[in-house]
Amino acid sequence: MLFSAWQFARREENENRLALVASEVALRDVDVSCPGFWTRLVEITPNAGWVDFDEHGRPADETSLSAATCKGLERVWRGEERSFACLVRGGCGNDTLAAVMGLVTLAHESWHLRGVTNEARTQCYAIQTVEPVAVALGVSPPNARLVATRVAFDDARMADGEYHASEHCRPGGAYDLHPATPDWPSR
Numbered sequence: 001m002l003f004s005a006w007q008f009a010r011r012e013e014n015e016n017r018l019a020l021v022a023s024e025v026a027l028r029d030v031d032v033s034c035p036g037f038w039t040r041l042v043e044i045t046p047n048a049g050w051v052d053f054d055e056h057g058r059p060a061d062e063t064s065l066s067a068a069t070c071k072g073l074e075r076v077w078r079g080e081e082r083s084f085a086c087l088v089r090g091g092c093g094n095d096t097l098a099a100v101m102g103l104v105t106l107a108h109e110s111w112h113l114r115g116v117t118n119e120a121r122t123q124c125y126a127i128q129t130v131e132p133v134a135v136a137l138g139v140s141p142p143n144a145r146l147v148a149t150r151v152a153f154d155d156a157r158m159a160d161g162e163y164h165a166s167e168h169c170r171p172g173g174a175y176d177l178h179p180a181t182p183d184w185p186s187r
């Protein structure tokens with residue numbers, strides 16, 4: 001019982017911390033839900049996160065994140081992921097990669113919560129928002145820039161598909177949040 005109560009309090013603390021950041025991107029008050037201990041044991045979804053939309057295309061007020069996403073993000077804001085330098089020099093551990101995935105996922109789902117439905121557009125906006133999201137979770141600006149640069153680099157090499165439209169997701173493209181600036185990802 002004590003263990004359960006502690007788990008619950010800790011999960012709530014994480015959800016609240018992440019909801020603050022998601023709300024900043026979504027421009028409204030939204031919630032973040034992480035799976036509880038028992039849900040986690042039976043979690044089979046391959047999704048890192050998701051947002052439900054109603055039949056009118058309106059997003060729910062909450063995103064559900066996977067256990068791995070929640071854990072990666074919790075390590076970030078608790079300061080357990082001090083450096084992302086391995087993204088440049090190589091040799092990143094699974095924890096660091098999970099943290100990066102978590103940051104991209106939180107940014108992605110936050111744009112869905114803001115009302116964007118197209119996946120390629122959502123992911124492109126996420127690529128450009130991962131830097132402020134990381135900073136909001138306590139990552140130092142140089143490290144946040146590192147994460148954003150690496151994520152954008154990997155994204156640019158992706159084949160076109162549901163989650164990537166190279167024609168639009170580039171400096172000056174239709175999905176560029178700051179088309180006037182030549183830098184990528186935009187700041």
Ligand SMILES: [Zn+2]
Pocket residue numbers: 108112119122
């Ligand atoms: Zn999506």
